[in-house]
Amino acid sequence: MSATRAAVAAAQRIVVKIGSSSLTTATDGLDSARLARLVDTVAARVAAGTEVVLVSSGAIAAGLAPLGLVRRPKDLATQQAAASVGQQALAHAYAESFSRYDLTVGQVLLTAEDVVRRGHYRNAHRTLHRLLRLGVVPVVNENDTVATSEIRFGDNDRLAALVSHLVGADALVLLSDVDALYDGDPRNGDASAVREVSGKQDMVGVRAGSTGASGVGTGGMASKVQAARVACSSGIPVLLTSADLADRALGPADVGTAFAATGARLSARRFWLAYAAGASGRLWLDEGAVAAVVDRRRSLLAAGVTAVEGEFHGGDVVELVGPAGTVVARGVVAYDAGEFPELMGRSSFELPPEQRREVVHADDLVPRR
Incomplete structure (x- = not known):
């Protein structure tokens, strides 16, 4: 067994993400038998002494059948309506199923706003840690009832990666309808499973689909690979497999x-900045x-800035982009966008004293891995 698999097996705090296609169908809604099998597996891990946070998709999909809808709606208002109906059904089903093991669940609904805004991020961190200390199994989902297209995570794979760092997890398990990552479409019969990914070299030639095929979910294999990259780059190993192999x-x-x-665990603030x-x-x-920002981990000075995009203010998070157009870092900018025409390309001694501070201080800057 690889060291990565051993770390997942021995994890004392683990985040488990389950996709909509593994819990629901477009025609029948929530599948209670599938949900019960997942709960059986999670409860067994909890009984063995592990703290588990469950990131569960399925609210919108669970609301389709009760509303007489045959497929996931495309318009936001109907998605929100389906989530309102389905979230209640999903929460009730989890509470009832976990009660068979005398386990209490706590529903935690998040929007992207709750991790984008620093104060909300701290509140989510505090709530989740308190639930775990109380012996509760947190069930996390995106708050689809109020989330808008501008403030969505996009899929719960990314949410699971963020929650993994938020709770200080030792491992992340992504459960889907595919048993592994393949180097092509497994439905074609000529693709091979990729069993171990230790770095970028193991992903050469791998083509991950961008959308799901079930009709009830939003994430495909590409979103899972991206979520794995986010978690791994901050020191959290990831295991990806099908819900049928959850045990x-x-x-x-x-x-x-x-x-x-692939990386060291970041502080909460640096992870927030990065992802x-x-x-x-x-x-x-x-x-x-x-070179100064990425290789030497220095502060960004005005002399190195060649162009500015967007409308922002001092204290906002911005992306730092190299000459080739690749994002090389993210950080908290010290100036408003409108101030840069007077700053760009000028060394500190050319600027008035009040403008000689760093554009992005090294303490507020995180290179992209």
Whole structure:
């Protein structure tokens, strides 16, 4: 067994994400038998001494059948209506099923706003940690009833990666309708499973689909790979497999695809900067500034800025972009966008004293891995 799989099997705090297609169907709504099997597996892991946070999709899909809808709606208002009906059914089903093991569940509904805004991020962190200390199984979902297209996570895979860091998880398990990551479409019969991913070299030639095929979910394999990258880059190993193999995933971890942790665990603030906070604009840098920011971990100075995009204010998060157009870092900018025409390309001694501070201080800057 690889060290990654051993780490997942031994994790004392684990986040488990389950997709809509593994819990629901477009015609019949919530599948109570599937949900009960998942709860059986999670309860067994809890009984073994592990703290588990469950990130569950399925609210919108669970609301389709009661509303007489045959497929996931495309308009936001109907999605929100379906979520309102389905979220209640989903929460009740989890509470009832976990009660068979005398386990209490706590529903935690989040929007992207709750992790983009620093104060909301701290509140979510505090709530989840308190639930775990009380012996509760938190069931997390995006708050689809009020989320708008502008403030959505996009899919619960990304949400699961963010929650993994938020709770200080030792591992993340992504349960889907596919048993592993493949180097092509497994439905074609000529694709091979990728069992271990230890770095970018193991992803060469891998083509991950961008959408699901079930008709009830929003995430495809591409979103799961991206979620794994986010978690792994902050020190959290990931196991990806199908919901049908959940007992093995949460047991010996000998199934699916294991993604090794590739970076050190970030502080809550640095993780928020890197992955959770929304970027309000972009600063384009010259090669010298990229080297200083990324390689030497120095503060960004005005002399290295070549262009500005977006409308932002001092204290907002911005992306730092190299000459080739690649995002190389994110950080908290010290100036408003309108101030940059007087700053760009000028060394500190050329600026008045009140403008000689760093554009982005090294303490407020996180290079992209």
